[in-house]
Amino acid sequence: MQNLEQLQQQLFQILEPFVPQGFELKAETDLVTDLNLDSMKVMDIVAEVEDVFDISIPLNLLPDIRTVEDFASQLQKIIQ
Amino acid sequence: MALFEKFQPLELERQALAELGVESINVVMEDVFSPTEAVINGRRTILAGTNNYLGLTFDPECIESACTAAQKEGTGTTGSRMANGSYSGHLALERELAEYFGMRGAIVFSTGYVANLGMLSSLTGPGDVFLIDADCHASIYDGCRLSGADIIRFRHNDAGDLEKRLRRLGDKTANTLIVVEGIYSMLGDRAPLAEITDLKRRYGAYLLVDEAHSLGVLGDNGRGLGEETGVQSHVDFIVGTFSKSLAGIGGFCVSDHPELDLIRYANRPYIFTASPSPATVASTRKALEILRSRPELREKLWDNANRLYRGLKELGFVLSPEPSPIIAVRVPSKAQAFAIWLGLQQNGVYVNLVPGQGSPDGSALLRCSVSAGHSPEQIDKIRKAFASQIGIIQG
Numbered sequence: 001m002q003n004l005e006q007l008q009q010q011l012f013q014i015l016e017p018f019v020p021q022g023f024e025l026k027a028e029t030d031l032v033t034d035l036n037l038d039s040m041k042v043m044d045i046v047a048e049v050e051d052v053f054d055i056s057i058p059l060n061l062l063p064d065i066r067t068v069e070d071f072a073s074q075l076q077k078i079i080q
Numbered sequence: 081m082a083l084f085e086k087f088q089p090l091e092l093e094r095q096a097l098a099e100l101g102v103e104s105i106n107v108v109m110e111d112v113f114s115p116t117e118a119v120i121n122g123r124r125t126i127l128a129g130t131n132n133y134l135g136l137t138f139d140p141e142c143i144e145s146a147c148t149a150a151q152k153e154g155t156g157t158t159g160s161r162m163a164n165g166s167y168s169g170h171l172a173l174e175r176e177l178a179e180y181f182g183m184r185g186a187i188v189f190s191t192g193y194v195a196n197l198g199m200l201s202s203l204t205g206p207g208d209v210f211l212i213d214a215d216c217h218a219s220i221y222d223g224c225r226l227s228g229a230d231i232i233r234f235r236h237n238d239a240g241d242l243e244k245r246l247r248r249l250g251d252k253t254a255n256t257l258i259v260v261e262g263i264y265s266m267l268g269d270r271a272p273l274a275e276i277t278d279l280k281r282r283y284g285a286y287l288l289v290d291e292a293h294s295l296g297v298l299g300d301n302g303r304g305l306g307e308e309t310g311v312q313s314h315v316d317f318i319v320g321t322f323s324k325s326l327a328g329i330g331g332f333c334v335s336d337h338p339e340l341d342l343i344r345y346a347n348r349p350y351i352f353t354a355s356p357s358p359a360t361v362a363s364t365r366k367a368l369e370i371l372r373s374r375p376e377l378r379e380k381l382w383d384n385a386n387r388l389y390r391g392l393k394e395l396g397f398v399l400s401p402e403p404s405p406i407i408a409v410r411v412p413s414k415a416q417a418f419a420i421w422l423g424l425q426q427n428g429v430y431v432n433l434v435p436g437q438g439s440p441d442g443s444a445l446l447r448c449s450v451s452a453g454h455s456p457e458q459i460d461k462i463r464k465a466f467a468s469q470i471g472i473i474q475g
Contacts, residue, residue: 040442043214047235056245058209058230 002079007072014048015068027069053079102418104433114138115327115453120430126458128448129432133405134296134377135453136327136370142363149362161355162344169361174332176368181303181318183334185341188361190353192292192321193219195331198349199288199319200259201226209256211245211285213237213271215264215440220290224259236264236440239275246283256285262294262305266440266447268406270294273305277314288317296325296371297405302378322360326367330356381405381452384459388450391463395470408434409446409466412473417444420469427465 002010012025018035019025031037037045046057049071055078065071097103111119115135116127136142149169157164170188177186189195200223204210208229212220215236224231235241246253258280260271273289280287291304299307304320306312316337322330333340344350356364371377382405389403400408411417414435421433424446434445448462 038442043233054248056232056248058232060225060231 002076004069004072004076007075008068010052011049011068011071011075014045014052018045025068027067027072029068030066031068031071032066049075055079097418100418101422102433104421104435107430115451116455116458118430120425123425123428125425125428125430126454126461127430128450128454128462129430130451131293131324131449132327132451132453133293133325133381133449134327134367134371135451136325136367136377138453139327139367139370141370142327142366145366146359146363149358153358155359156357157355159354160351162351164355166355167358167361169358169365170355173361173365173368176365177332177334180301180368180372181312181334183318184336184338186332186334187340187344187347187350188356189331189333189350190356191329192319192323192331193222194349194353195319195321195333196220196290197223197226198347199317199333199343200224200257201349202343202347203227203286203288203317204229204255204257207255209249209252210259211242211249211256212259213261213264215266216259216261217265217290217292220259220261229257237269237272239272239279242276243279243283246279246285249283253283253285256283258285258287260287260289262289262291262298263404263406264440265293265406266434266445267400267408268293268404269401270298270305270404273309273315274311277311281314286316287314288319289315290319292319292321292324293406295320296378297381300375302371302375322356322364322367325371326364328360328364328367330360330364377452381450384452384454384456385450387456387459388448388462391459392466395463395467396474397466397470405450407448407450409448411444411446414444416472417446419472420446420466423469423472424465427468429462429465 008027015025018037050057061074065074107120109118109120115132115137118125118127153167157167161170174186174188189198196219204227206228210224210229210231212224212233213236214233232245234245249256260276263270277287289306294304296302298305301307306315306318317333317335319333322328385405386403389407392409393399398410411420417435424431432447434447436442436444
């Protein structure tokens, strides 16, 4: 099973194309306010994460995901 | 004041739109003459944004049925059927809907929104799963949320993506309800229903199809996409509305599952809402009779839809993917959409403005809905009004 740190690293790679130039991604980066992502882009990212991990992420979980760390933590629960 | 702080961004947006003269949420029909004509801002206007597909809102027989029922049974039922009892008209309408669809049973709801809310929130609960098309209507999303089940979206009209998600669910497919629409409300495109019913059978899931925009529009008998694609018998639940082709207000669900009647007892949006008024039930029953007996209305609707789609395409507008009674004109920016929407009204044509939030991919749309009640001359006037605005995009 992947640990939280490994999952965060994988998320950093997926999020890289959406990061403004010069911005450093961290575990506490807020996906909406720091990366200025609109809801359509968030859905694109979720779809990509789902394909990479071959899982489905229920919409019900999205309100609990604000930061990269939150995202990794929810992923860990689903993968388990 | 704290409760109201979250509305501040909306207020700012509303003010900005008002300064441009765009008050799309406050359009007033000052006088209504027919299914296709009203007075807006003192100007006689052709209505091309009503979902009045068969043009039955002024049908003399429907009006007479409604008047007779109001005189005989009063203006309202003043409560829910669980508490106050059913009127004979409610039961008759349910029998007629079930018979029309060739299904075992039907439930009538007070609106189409409540039909989705009631069915989706009652059929599933925590531990169950929804697989919904990403472009589904807000009433479907709201019904899913109310149920407490997991909500998983699949890419719009993408049966491959649906299959991937069914596979990922494993044994949980037996507790899964797939939800799609016959015709999607914003772009007028149709679900790939034959592929979807095949998947639901192979994976052992259930399927609900919302035929709100396809009832009276598709199929030899107007039953919707299920009939048109020949797979209706594989659809577990069909939901629909009375407020479009049937020119009233209300909603329904039909199903062959004998358990449908039981669902009434667990269906809070059904139990805790006043039932449809006698006039509404009577006009809906008459409209259903007309829908069945006058297929020429459907032919006229499609003639008009094809005429407008062709006309707008020839003008160079970027349109929704296929000819349909819903024709969405894609506009590059919100500002251009506002300008064209106002320009169309100045030319005596009303369509729906979809600035972005309500459209599937966030792009601005001018959404037209065509009616069997439109004359060919009115369709040509709508086309001409759009022609007068093309400079806003091409200029």
